[in-house]
Amino acid sequence: MMTMLVETWRWRYKDPVAGQIIKTTARMTADEAAPYPYARRIPGTLAYHDAARSDVPRTDSEAHAEDASLAHPQ
Secondary structure: OOEEEEEEEOEEEEOOOOOOEEEOOOOEOHHHHOOOOOOEEOOOOOEEEEEEHHHOOOOHHHHHHHHHHHHOOO
16 A cells, blocks of 8 residues: 655634634644635644555646546556
8 A cells, every 4th residue: 555745734824703713733734724714834733643545635737637647558
């Protein structure tokens, strides 16, 4: 099984209702933090962890490359 390093951070964002700055307690990837409004990485909280390749979401370009290779096998 292939593994890869995944970059995770703690994040801060402004709560749109309360108007307060909230800091996450969990580390998240950029994709996981995307739903939080104006999420920003907290400096000094970068951590890497190993993840199985199948557990990591593919980027659009990776999905397109795989689809193209399946459509036109060499």
